[in-house]
Amino acid sequence: MHNVEEIYEINLSNCKNSESLANDVISAIEAVDIKNKALKLNLGELEINQSQMVLLKSLIESYNGKIINIQTTNELTKDICIEMGININDENRLYTSEIQNAKLDELREEFKNGFENQKEEANPKTDTKNIENDLQKQVIGVYRKADEKENEVVFREDDVDFYATPTDEAVVVDTKNTMYINQTLRNGQVVDYDGNVVIIGDCHPGSEIKATGDITVWGVLGSLAHAGIKGNKEAKIRALKMNAVQLRIANCYSRRPDGGNIPYIVKSSVFTPEEARVVDDNIVLFKMAQN
Amino acid sequence: MSGSVIVITSGKGGVGKTTTSANIGTALAKDGSKVVLIDTDIGLRNLDLLLGLENRIVYTIVDVVEERCKLKQALVKDKKNPNLCLLAAAQTRDKSAVTEEQLKNICEQLKEDFDYILVDCPAGIEQGFQNAVAGANEAIVVTTPEMSAVRDADRIIGLLEAKEDVKKYRLLVNRVRPNLIKSNDMMSVDDVVEILSAELIGVIPEDTGIITSTNRGEPIVNNEKSLAGKAYLNVARRIKGEEVPLLDIDEPTTFFGKVKKFFSSKVKVTK
Numbered sequence: 266m267h268n269v270e271e272i273y274e275i276n277l278s279n280c281k282n283s284e285s286l287a288n289d290v291i292s293a294i295e296a297v298d299i300k301n302k303a304l305k306l307n308l309g310e311l312e313i314n315q316s317q318m319v320l321l322k323s324l325i326e327s328y329n330g331k332i333i334n335i336q337t338t339n340e341l342t343k344d345i346c347i348e349m350g351i352n353i354n355d356e357n358r359l360y361t362s363e364i365q366n367a368k369l370d371e372l373r374e375e376f377k378n379g380f381e382n383q384k385e386e387a388n389p390k391t392d393t394k395n396i397e398n399d400l401q402k403q404v405i406g407v408y409r410k411a412d413e414k415e416n417e418v419v420f421r422e423d424d425v426d427f428y429a430t431p432t433d434e435a436v437v438v439d440t441k442n443t444m445y446i447n448q449t450l451r452n453g454q455v456v457d458y459d460g461n462v463v464i465i466g467d468c469h470p471g472s473e474i475k476a477t478g479d480i481t482v483w484g485v486l487g488s489l490a491h492a493g494i495k496g497n498k499e500a501k502i503r504a505l506k507m508n509a510v511q512l513r514i515a516n517c518y519s520r521r522p523d524g525g526n527i528p529y530i531v532k533s534s535v536f537t538p539e540e541a542r543v544v545d546d547n548i549v550l551f552k553m554a555q556n
Numbered sequence: 557m558s559g560s561v562i563v564i565t566s567g568k569g570g571v572g573k574t575t576t577s578a579n580i581g582t583a584l585a586k587d588g589s590k591v592v593l594i595d596t597d598i599g600l601r602n603l604d605l606l607l608g609l610e611n612r613i614v615y616t617i618v619d620v621v622e623e624r625c626k627l628k629q630a631l632v633k634d635k636k637n638p639n640l641c642l643l644a645a646a647q648t649r650d651k652s653a654v655t656e657e658q659l660k661n662i663c664e665q666l667k668e669d670f671d672y673i674l675v676d677c678p679a680g681i682e683q684g685f686q687n688a689v690a691g692a693n694e695a696i697v698v699t700t701p702e703m704s705a706v707r708d709a710d711r712i713i714g715l716l717e718a719k720e721d722v723k724k725y726r727l728l729v730n731r732v733r734p735n736l737i738k739s740n741d742m743m744s745v746d747d748v749v750e751i752l753s754a755e756l757i758g759v760i761p762e763d764t765g766i767i768t769s770t771n772r773g774e775p776i777v778n779n780e781k782s783l784a785g786k787a788y789l790n791v792a793r794r795i796k797g798e799e800v801p802l803l804d805i806d807e808p809t810t811f812f813g814k815v816k817k818f819f820s821s822k823v824k825v826t827k
Contacts, residue, residue, distance in 0.1 A: 453599060455648045470610070471647045510611050520611040523635065523773070 278309025299330035519548040563692035567708030569679030577676040578606040582775040583792035585640035589671040597678040601645040608773020618646035656690035663691030695725040701743040726757035758791035761805040
């Protein structure tokens, strides 16, 4: 999350084409420290297509900056800015991600009881004799609000309000290698890869997926998934249907609520693509934006 | 504290070793003893499902022997009963991942903190069985009143008698159907005991509630109405050394049946 303190304005209206734009942007953001700063870009009449805008946005975000406003006179650029949720020529409105963050905070407060996240300790204490304490460490977070009543099956439809609102953020994929698997992952099978993993098929309970980058499952994810195993908290786990026994990203753990393992309830033809991300050391599920 | 290590084994698969482990473990823990269940069926683990602890497993027995974590970190506490713990098997490895010595070592360490260590044995008489039996002082041999299960149990008892550490073995006859015994279509419990000439620790009737309880991850001893649950509670009391008479599993459900039973019990029918 960005703590926006100061606003910088970069004037790029003199640029003739996208190449000189890129050069100007880089020289501008390297000249001043834009970390945690809000940026206002003046693009003048320049026409920018969507992929160029995504690149521009991710470039600035890689320096921990944030675009809050773009001033342009070009109609096409205007349209793309609106599509991507960036404000144009108007300073009074909150930008979308700030609204989302506010909503997220509310959600997090609301379901704080459901979240019992705990970070894995790198060096477990060896001197504690107390078994109770050690066992307590097994209590790990849930990624969905669990029903307190025993012996009751929790239907997924009931806890839909847990999810955060769909985001308009562009999907920025890591530039690591990607392993592409076109099969159903069955009980006992392990995928362990240094990079991103894409699986076209279901992942059955009992299998394991470990990747240093992102994990994307085009099917039902019913197994254990661990993204960013080398500590990358930006790693994400996506699936057409999320039913994972455990989700782990870097050193954050979360588990499925109890009572969700009855197979005839898990199977259904309704798919809601979801993405798991780390937000303040909690693993939060987001519905993927629908366009 | 020095707990006793009890292995639950059968030879034949599908007779109810894992169900028995889960239920006896839960029953003992309900009574106040500290119990740890060890799943040694590496690669085909099920005990976690029966207890409903699948989503809580972080470290497994293989992580313990390969020293990726401490033993106490790998113990998963039960949802309801803090006296009950599970040491889960790894799903992505096979039986050769653990040796007899390592399992013996784990049992010795757990003896200090727990009253009962129940080891759920895999089917068969290969490495998995040898591992599970390695640390045990006692054994419960599970069988059903079928010829194939009884033969396998006989083989297992032979192997157990050859082990010096296993001081005592007792027989548990599972999935008994009184109606079939009455119509002479099933071996009676007495027949099984006679063939195997072993001490009996309990008789568990066939119960459809077991299927529901397995799917829900909730051992049947938590259901007070279930006959099988009562039978398992009695087995747990016998393990603790109490003298408990065998449960009357021959319970007719209808009122008419009860009346009929009352009269017929006065006449002993001999075969």
